[in-house]
Amino acid sequence: xxxxxxxxxxxxxxxxxxxxxxxxxxxxxxxxxxxxxxxxxxxxxxxxxxxxxxxxxxxxxxxxxxxxxxxxxxxxxxxxxxxxxxxxxxxxxxxxxxxxxxxxxxxxxxxxxxxxxxxxxxxxxxxxxxxxxxxxxxxxxxxxxxxxxxxxxxxxxxxxxxxxxxxxxxxxxxxxxxxxxxxxxxxxxxxxxxxxxxxxxxxxxxxxx
Numbered sequence: 001x002x003x004x005x006x007x008x009x010x011x012x013x014x015x016x017x018x019x020x021x022x023x024x025x026x027x028x029x030x031x032x033x034x035x036x037x038x039x040x041x042x043x044x045x046x047x048x049x050x051x052x053x054x055x056x057x058x059x060x061x062x063x064x065x066x067x068x069x070x071x072x073x074x075x076x077x078x079x080x081x082x083x084x085x086x087x088x089x090x091x092x093x094x095x096x097x098x099x100x101x102x103x104x105x106x107x108x109x110x111x112x113x114x115x116x117x118x119x120x121x122x123x124x125x126x127x128x129x130x131x132x133x134x135x136x137x138x139x140x141x142x143x144x145x146x147x148x149x150x151x152x153x154x155x156x157x158x159x160x161x162x163x164x165x166x167x168x169x170x171x172x173x174x175x176x177x178x179x180x181x182x183x184x185x186x187x188x189x190x191x192x193x194x195x196x197x198x199x200x201x202x203x204x205x206x207x208x209x
Contacts, residue, residue: 042110049100053096059087063157067085081165084161108135116131
């Protein structure tokens with residue numbers, strides 16, 4: 001199967017499953033949570049969308065060059081920051097498209113649930129007004145936040161990516177995850193991957209493939 005097609009199907013399936021589970025979980029939670037905590041949940045969801053949008057933009061705007069000197073000095077997070085830049089397209093798709101769309105759908109669902117909870121004893125007209133107001137308001141706040149965040153992400157792209165690299169470094173060293181072993185790798189992992197690829201190609205040539 002073509003790599004682009006696999007990537008498309010992976011994003012499609014992943015987005016659908018995450019959206020399905022998160023929407024179900026949020027709606028179930030809102031049935032037992034009061035209006036004020038639900039508002040806090042809505043604000044948190046919007047904040048997550050803005051933060052990931054900033055990260056996605058920063059990965060595409062950052063330069064790999066500053067991290068080379070950091071890697072020579074063995075500064076924690078520098079190798080991970082290089083990995084982030086080399087996988088900018090994939091990470092931008094994850095942060096801006098997958099998570100962005102999921103957060104947009106989720107915020108609309110939560111805003112609708114809050115509106116219905118507020119107007120539970122009112123008529124359909126009042127419910128429609130509250131739903132329209134809250135959904136439109138949450139969308140406006142998210143879009144405005146992303147617009148401001150994009151300018152910040154472009155201006156401070158290298159600092160943001162380095163912060164992401166430090167976070168990945170903690171995940172890999174403390175929790176034992178191997179995130180930077182995926183995609184376009186860096187350093188020793190990249191050399192091992194190239195050697196493996198060359199050995200595979202050599203074997204195919206010997207077999208006449």
